[in-house]
Amino acid sequence: MGELIVFYLLAGIAIATALAMVITRNAVHSALFLVLNLVVVAVFYLLLGAPFVAMVQIAVYAGAVMVLFLFVIMMLGAERVGGATGLRWQAPLAGAMGAALIGGALFAFLQTPAGLAPAGSLPAPLGDPATIGERLLTTYVLPFEITSILLLIAMVGVVVLARDSRSEGK
Amino acid sequence: MVTLTHYLALSAILFGIGAVGFLVRRNALIVFMCVELMLNAAGLAFVAASRYRGLLEGQLTVFFVLTVAAAEVAVGLALMVAIFRTKKTTNVDELSSLRG
Amino acid sequence: MGALFEWSWLIIAFPLLGFLINLISTGQTRERTVGVVASMAAAASFGMSVLVFAALLARPPEARLVEVSLYRWAIVPPLTAEVGLRIDPLSTAMALIVTLVGTLIHVYSIGYMAGDPHIRRFFMFLNLFLASMLLLVLADNFLVLFVGWELVGLCSYLLIGFWFEVPYNAWAGRKAFIVNRIGDFGFTLGLLLLFWTFGTFRYGPIFEAVEHRAVEAGVVTLITLLLFAGVTGKSAQIPLYVWLPDAMAGPTPVSALIHAATMVTAGVYLIARAHPLFAMAPFVQGVVTLIGAVTALWAALIAVGQFDIKRVLAFSTISQLGYMVAAAGAGAVGAAIFHLGTHAFFKALLFLGAGSVIHALEHAHRHPGDPSPFDPNDMRRMGGLAQRMPLTFWTYGIGAAALAGLPPLAGFWSKDEILISLRGIGGWATLAYGLLLGAAFLTAFYMTRQVGMVFAGSPRSHAAAHAHESPAVMTVPLGIFAFFSVVAGWINAPGLGALSAWLEPEHPPVFHPEQALLATLIALAGIGAAWAIYRPQAWPEGVEDPLRPVLRGFFTALTRKLYVDELYDFLFVRPFEKVARGVAEVVEPYGIDGAVNGLARLVQSAAGRVRRWSSGYVRQYGLSVLIGAVLLMFYILWMLR
Numbered sequence: 001m002g003e004l005i006v007f008y009l010l011a012g013i014a015i016a017t018a019l020a021m022v023i024t025r026n027a028v029h030s031a032l033f034l035v036l037n038l039v040v041v042a043v044f045y046l047l048l049g050a051p052f053v054a055m056v057q058i059a060v061y062a063g064a065v066m067v068l069f070l071f072v073i074m075m076l077g078a079e080r081v082g083g084a085t086g087l088r089w090q091a092p093l094a095g096a097m098g099a100a101l102i103g104g105a106l107f108a109f110l111q112t113p114a115g116l117a118p119a120g121s122l123p124a125p126l127g128d129p130a131t132i133g134e135r136l137l138t139t140y141v142l143p144f145e146i147t148s149i150l151l152l153i154a155m156v157g158v159v160v161l162a163r164d165s166r167s168e169g170k
Numbered sequence: 171m172v173t174l175t176h177y178l179a180l181s182a183i184l185f186g187i188g189a190v191g192f193l194v195r196r197n198a199l200i201v202f203m204c205v206e207l208m209l210n211a212a213g214l215a216f217v218a219a220s221r222y223r224g225l226l227e228g229q230l231t232v233f234f235v236l237t238v239a240a241a242e243v244a245v246g247l248a249l250m251v252a253i254f255r256t257k258k259t260t261n262v263d264e265l266s267s268l269r270g
Numbered sequence: 271m272g273a274l275f276e277w278s279w280l281i282i283a284f285p286l287l288g289f290l291i292n293l294i295s296t297g298q299t300r301e302r303t304v305g306v307v308a309s310m311a312a313a314a315s316f317g318m319s320v321l322v323f324a325a326l327l328a329r330p331p332e333a334r335l336v337e338v339s340l341y342r343w344a345i346v347p348p349l350t351a352e353v354g355l356r357i358d359p360l361s362t363a364m365a366l367i368v369t370l371v372g373t374l375i376h377v378y379s380i381g382y383m384a385g386d387p388h389i390r391r392f393f394m395f396l397n398l399f400l401a402s403m404l405l406l407v408l409a410d411n412f413l414v415l416f417v418g419w420e421l422v423g424l425c426s427y428l429l430i431g432f433w434f435e436v437p438y439n440a441w442a443g444r445k446a447f448i449v450n451r452i453g454d455f456g457f458t459l460g461l462l463l464l465f466w467t468f469g470t471f472r473y474g475p476i477f478e479a480v481e482h483r484a485v486e487a488g489v490v491t492l493i494t495l496l497l498f499a500g501v502t503g504k505s506a507q508i509p510l511y512v513w514l515p516d517a518m519a520g521p522t523p524v525s526a527l528i529h530a531a532t533m534v535t536a537g538v539y540l541i542a543r544a545h546p547l548f549a550m551a552p553f554v555q556g557v558v559t560l561i562g563a564v565t566a567l568w569a570a571l572i573a574v575g576q577f578d579i580k581r582v583l584a585f586s587t588i589s590q591l592g593y594m595v596a597a598a599g600a601g602a603v604g605a606a607i608f609h610l611g612t613h614a615f616f617k618a619l620l621f622l623g624a625g626s627v628i629h630a631l632e633h634a635h636r637h638p639g640d641p642s643p644f645d646p647n648d649m650r651r652m653g654g655l656a657q658r659m660p661l662t663f664w665t666y667g668i669g670a671a672a673l674a675g676l677p678p679l680a681g682f683w684s685k686d687e688i689l690i691s692l693r694g695i696g697g698w699a700t701l702a703y704g705l706l707l708g709a710a711f712l713t714a715f716y717m718t719r720q721v722g723m724v725f726a727g728s729p730r731s732h733a734a735a736h737a738h739e740s741p742a743v744m745t746v747p748l749g750i751f752a753f754f755s756v757v758a759g760w761i762n763a764p765g766l767g768a769l770s771a772w773l774e775p776e777h778p779p780v781f782h783p784e785q786a787l788l789a790t791l792i793a794l795a796g797i798g799a800a801w802a803i804y805r806p807q808a809w810p811e812g813v814e815d816p817l818r819p820v821l822r823g824f825f826t827a828l829t830r831k832l833y834v835d836e837l838y839d840f841l842f843v844r845p846f847e848k849v850a851r852g853v854a855e856v857v858e859p860y861g862i863d864g865a866v867n868g869l870a871r872l873v874q875s876a877a878g879r880v881r882r883w884s885s886g887y888v889r890q891y892g893l894s895v896l897i898g899a900v901l902l903m904f905y906i907l908w909m910l911r
């Protein structure tokens with residue numbers, strides 16, 4: 001019962017921060033709400049027996065990535081964007097579609113008996129860092145290495161993209 | 171008793187909010203953040219499934235998604251900076267020069 | 271012995287090899303070498319034909335059929351197209367005639383074409399012509415026969431228009447090609463119907479099915495009628511004979527080849543080959559016989575009014591082909607092939623003789639450096655050549671007598687056999703018989719007229735007065751042909767009957783003395799009548815043709831070929847041109863262009879609407895994706911319900 005209360009509490013925070021992120025006008029606020037949301041999800045990860053992913057989530061996502069976001073927002077001064085849009089039907093249609101998506105998904109999950117976890121027969125949690133590290137460097141060593149190459153490419157790409165070509169000649 | 175369905179439902183709700191935000195907001199950076207939210211919602215579903223199925227692969231997938239997302243954010247923000255430099259805006263509606 | 275038949279494809283391969291050698295040889299090759307290579311290729315083909323013939327002869331009569339499968343051309347069920355050869359008495363007899371006459375004409379061409387700048391091209395086409403005809407003759411199915419048939423048509427086009435610098439020659443080549451195409455259209459339809467009916471193109475199974483009456487007679491009637499359409503084109507019968515007189519535009523050896531060996535005989539051969547089919551369609555047999563006979567008389571009539579030495583021979587060929595077609599139509603295959611063979615010899619002889627005359631006149635005209643235009647083919651400018659060109663004169667005389675049907679020359683025997691075969695059938699055959707008798711009279715008449723105009727009397731032009739005998743390379747083939755023109759008829763003379771025994775052992779040649787007497791008398795009457803009009807004493811100075819005052823307007827009509835060309839021009843060519851112009855000026859710009867442009871405009875306007883979708887707004891694209899995802903989700907849910 002306590003579990004359920006914790007879940008609903010955290011879920012409420014997650015949904016609230018997500019909504020706030022979408023609704024708030026200021027991009028900096030948006031980013032901060034997202035940080036909150038990410039932290040809550042990290043807590044969920046911990047509850048689900050995945051401490052390693054939870055730590056990565058906080059360190060990489062809520063930490064590094066969001067700092068980058070805030071940095072860019074402030075550097076560009078893009079807290080607010082003005083100007084009217086020509087897409088009149090965009091917002092209502094998007095809302096309707098989003099609602100349909102959520103509704104459909106909920107309907108599907110609640111309908112499917114397989115979605116209901118078997119009570120009391122949960123396997124032991126297995127997300128400790130040692131196991132994951134072993135798995136990453138044995139079975140999934142190829143995707144792991146490819147990911148490292150991807151990060152390298154992204155790094156080079158960022159350098160090329162962010163370089164100010166006008167200051168090149170100087 | 172918290173079941174997998176709870177988590178999946180939460181994941182769907184977060185994903186839906188992210189999707190609507192992606193479509194509604196005009197600030198490119200917020201649009202970007204909405205994408206992150208959607209990725210995150212998917213990650214939650216993966217980890218929950220991993221827990222209730224007793225398989226490690228769900229967590230590993232989230233790990234890979236995280237790295238790819240990090241790379242994506244880096245490149246995406248670099249693009250934003252480059253675009254801002256020429257267009258002086260981050261409003262996605264003003265970036266429509268590919269109109270057919 | 272069987273191994274030899276496996277190599278019988280060499281008969282076709284030799285001329286093809288000659289063609290290829292001359293094709294890849296450099297332009298520096300001496301013209302003599304080119305001719306020798308081509309002639310040797312033809313001679314090798316003849317040698318191979320003789321070997322195959324001998325091998326076949328060594329077999330008992332009932333075993334004289336060898337089918338050699340060469341390779342599978344295409345397998346498109348239900349069609350299996352195989353390239354194979356059929357070695358049987360008919361095909362070997364044809365191959366012998368074709369290669370022998372072809373070889374001699376090749377040799378003759380070395381002399382006739384000497385000095386022509388395009389001699390290499392000439393001999394290439396000549397070899398290809400021979401190879402195509404041999405493919406046609408030796409094929410073991412209608413499809414390969416058709417390939418040879420079309421190749422022959424192509425080569426004739428290329429060679430008739432050989433001197434294409436003169437527009438008329440190119441036009442004549444086109445005319446031959448197009449007129450043949452009309453006939454081939456029918457032929458193609460016939461082939462399709464044939465395949466549709468029998469499920470195969472091969473002679474063997476088709477003839478077997480016909481023998482067992484496995485198909486309806488009506489279908490066979492239609493098939494043979496369509497095949498005959500092809501024959502009228504290739505073998506120059508009414509109504510498609512008009513291309514042959516204009517085929518004279520080609521060099522004279524080509525005319526000889528076309529008339530004697532490799533082109534016009536194809537139609538007669540086709541009737542002979544498909545004889546079992548024709549035998550099942552008596553109606554078509556009647557049509558074929560009558561058309562042959564009418565053509566024989568009609569063309570002989572026109573020949574009387576011609577002044578071009580080769581044109582007379584051309585109409586004579588049409589007329590003689592009429593004889594063959596009539597005989598083949600009446601089922602007398604042996605008689606038709608017999609006449610085909612003898613005709614090949616004396617008609618080749620006549621053409622080469624005419625070529626010798628033309629050659630001599632051209633040189634005599636050019637020699638004094640006279641630049642005035644001069645038609646060396648015009649018989650009105652000849653005369654008195656008997657003294658100046660004795661060899662040509664004598665050989666030409668033999669050929670003319672053979673054609674006129676004087677005994678004991680070749681034409682007498684074969685023509686006699688055709689006439690006899692038409693007797694006793696009754697009905698339409700009797701009519702054909704009468705027509706052919708009339709044609710025989712006219713044949714003797716126009717040949718005597720020609721010999722008289724060309725060789726007798728005194729020269730009517732400077733060139734004719736200074737002509738010289740042609741070189742040996744030209745006169746020797748003349749001699750050989752003259753020899754054959756005399757003796758070729760004896761192989762099937764009564765009592766010997768070698769050709770009939772070879773082709774159709776069950777039908778030995780018959781001989782009716784009264785028939786032979788009648789034919790001889792008719793021939794003599796023709797000669798006498800012509801001589802009475804055209805002998806030098808009866809021919810006043812300055813008169814163009816002594817027959818003109820006798821026949822008046824009708825003679826003019828004859829010289830204009832009875833206005834058939836004008837009639838076709840009026841009936842078909844002009845209306846067709848009008849239709850074509852109408853299409854070009856109305857249908858093309860408004861119909862086709864309109865349709866194409868309309869389609870383009872339609873696409874353009876559709877694109878104009880679709881492009882709005884591509885607004886450039888990322889958010890809108892995202893919405894499209896989401897709508898798609900939602901639809902997909904609901905679809906899957908609906909599927910899993």
